[in-house]
Every structure is written in C-alpha cells, then in structure tokens.
Amino acid sequence: MTPARARARFRDGLVISTAGWCDGFTQANLITVPHALAWDFLLFAQRNPQPCPVLDVLDAGAVAGPLFDGDVRTDLPLYRVYVDGELAEEVTDVRRWWRADLVSFLIGCSFTFERALHEAGVPVRHVEQGVTVPMYRTSRRCRGAGSVSGPLVVSMRPIPAEQVADAVRVTAAYPAVHGAPVHVGDPRELGIIDLDAPDYGNPVHREPGDVPVFWACGVTPQAAVMESRPTLAIAHAPGHMLITDVREEDYQLRVTG
C-alpha cells in the first residue's frame, strides 16, 4: 500500500497501529505545540538529537510539508490532545483544536531501525511477542532549553549477546531515528530498578543469553514538553504514526570514513 492510500484510509476514520504498514516508508512521531513554546522545543531537540531526531518542522499553522502530501490534522489514525499538560481526549481528527499558531514537529521513529535490525537477522523480541516495546524514564537528565526539560527516556530490546555488535552497527547507520544504543547491559546504571516494570509499553520476555540494550526513545521529547504544561499540545497516539512519503533508505548513512 502507498503512504498516500494509507493516509486516506486513516483520514476516513480507520483506527489501527501503523506498525508494519507501508514497508520501506518512514514513519514519524508527531508533536504539535503553540508557537510560543516552539523555540524552547526546537532548541531542546537540537541539544538532544539522539532522543529527539527532528525530521521536519512545519511553519506555524501549516498542516502539510515536504515529507508528506496530506493534512497533519486528519492523516494519522489516532491523536492525543493535551490541555495544560493533561490528556484531554483521544480523537481521530484534530481540526476542531487547530489554531493558526500551532507548530508541528515530525520526529524520527524507531520503526525504521527495527526493520533494519530484522533484515540483518537480529531478533526484535517485542515484535515476536506481539507487545509494545518497553520504555523507561532514566536517571539521566536531558540538557534543558527554557521551559522544556526532562529525563532521557529509553526503549529496551533484548539482544542475543553475540548479536549486540550487529545491533549497534545497524542502528548507528540511522542517526535520524535515534541511532546507536545509549547503553548496553546493566539497567541500574540508568536508574532502572526493574526491567519488568516499564514506565511505558509492555514488559518483554528475555531469552537465555539476551543482553538488555537501550536506545534513546521518542517519548523523551513528549515527556519534556508535558513537564512545561503547555496550554495545548497534540501528539500521535502511541503506535499510531504519521506515514510519510520518504523512503527509509533516505535516512540511512552510507558513510565508511
């Protein structure tokens, strides 16, 4: 299915996780904030590129951009609307919330590198087990920007010890979607007490010989924005991404230097 066709189905009301949709096309996290907060947020992203890889920023009030031919207010399957930093509603269309001062950020999503891991023969356990990747708030702080600050949030994938090097090599080639792991091994170093009690997503079963590997996670910017309690913020609902018209290879480095 083409991205345009998928977006049309979501625009028509289909609500479904976009995982596995439109193989080979880049999916993006969405976060939309008032212009008054946009400077702090873009600066936060610039200072924390691993958790906040910005793929594009739309002009204030704009509903489309060069990465997709559509309408950012309707073309995702499901949105979350936050008022004063609290979840107000989950909806399939945010046109009634739209304002001319809203700035939309499209942020890289780990679906892209998970496909690359899979193609490299590295097992992706949470996909095998049919659950959402487990995510954890760590004891590491991001470098703040104005009112936007918060902890580094990481996702964890158990990787067979003999394939950890492959997992690093494969994901390092995708800096626009979080890049290489931030940590391999002992979760306590990140302030994570219990891997089976993630802060977001689901616990994942580790096979014998698996090592926990941690990547910077796109929940980081969302958590940081919410700490500033913006009057209004709009985000994709977890797993319900914007499917862009950009091929995943376009974000892959081909550097050998």
Added chain:
Amino acid sequence: MTPARARARFRDGLVISTAGWCDGFTQANLITVPHALAWDFLLFAQRNPQPCPVLDVLDAGAVAGPLFDGDVRTDLPLYRVYVDGELAEEVTDVRRWWRADLVSFLIGCSFTFERALHEAGVPVRHVEQGVTVPMYRTSRRCRGAGSVSGPLVVSMRPIPAEQVADAVRVTAAYPAVHGAPVHVGDPRELGIIDLDAPDYGNPVHREPGDVPVFWACGVTPQAAVMESRPTLAIAHAPGHMLITDVREEDYQLRVTG
C-alpha cells in the same frame, strides 16, 4: 597551544586568522541574532543542515556554553557587527553591543574537514596557495524559514580527478562540518559563470587534471540572515573563528553500516 590559551590571547587583543591554530580542536562560525529572529534562524538551519550545521545554540543572553569555557563576546580574534543588515564595524570585543536578548549560534566550519583531507593525502589547493577558499552564490535556493531565506553558497576546492572519490569519502564522515560535496564538476549547473570571479574569498589556481568540487558553505546562513536585515547581528570576521574545547574526532562519524 590549548584552546583556552588561544582564546586568552585573542581576549587580550591578538588579531589573526585562526587557520592552523590548535590542531585537532574544532573551530566554529559564530552568528548572534536577537531572540525575535532566533526561531526563524534555527528553523532555517534545521531545514538546511548541509550549509548550516549547528554545533550549539547558547541560551538568550548567555556568553558561554558547554563547547568552550570562555566568553563569546571577547574570545574570537575579530568580529563583524551588522546593523539593519549592513556592516557597521569590525571590532575585537563586542561587549558594548551586547544585549540580554541575543542568541548565539555556533556553526561547523570547514577547517575541520580540510585537515582530514590533508591527512588523507588530498591536496587543499587554496591552503597550498595561501589564499582564502573561493565561495560562490549559486542559483539554488535554500528552503526558507519565515524571514530567513537565501541562496545556497558553496566553497570550491579543485581536486585531482583520481582523488575525487577520496575527497567525498573523507568529508562525508563529517556531516557536522558540511559533509560530502553538493556538486562535482560543471559549475554552470550551479549557476556559476566564472570560477575565477568568486563572490567571496579568492580565486584559486587549478592544476591540470583538477576537477572543481563544491561543498555547502557556512557563509550561507550568514547571507540568509542578512537578507532579513536584522536590527543587530554579530558574526566572526571571515577566518577569525571561535576555537572550541571539542576535539575534531568528536564530530567524525565512525559508521560502517
């Protein structure tokens, strides 16, 4: 010489090009604008990362940041101050122009990749000839952001045909300092009529067998800012950079994916 020592000498009044100073440490272009323009400028940089590789952005009014231990108002050998987009003066200290709303951008500089080219055995003709690299305004427009827009400005280095591939490979490993060339060969494709009449810098003599190779240039953001005629802007004087405490290797990719 350490970067701290070099900055102290510039602070004490030494005026000299920083080319060749503090081998192995990253030098940065400086551009400082009022906060009111900073959003457009940061967005412009985000949209045009090859000519505008942002290494760091200081908080509004801040004179130091994590990349260097000093004072951005005094620690460069020479500054240019622009009022309403016109050059007002060239000074060694901009403290008298300082305002609490000024935001400083540190932008990657090609000195870093020129050292890498030299170490890889690729000749850097303008250095051999003791002139400033020739730079050209091209017919390609950058993607604009609000009031900030302008043409892509490129630098040109003549490279022996059999070493063009090496030059691409080496510089591609430094995306934070403009990365791989944007164009190899025919200058007319970029709207450049006469290589011997650069818009900035000096003409450079091409040896027999040299091919003109073009890289995105850090003059691009400066030219784009000036087109918006900001009430105040402060930049390094050409060649008189901020020497940071960050090693050049820190900006080199080591990806093999």
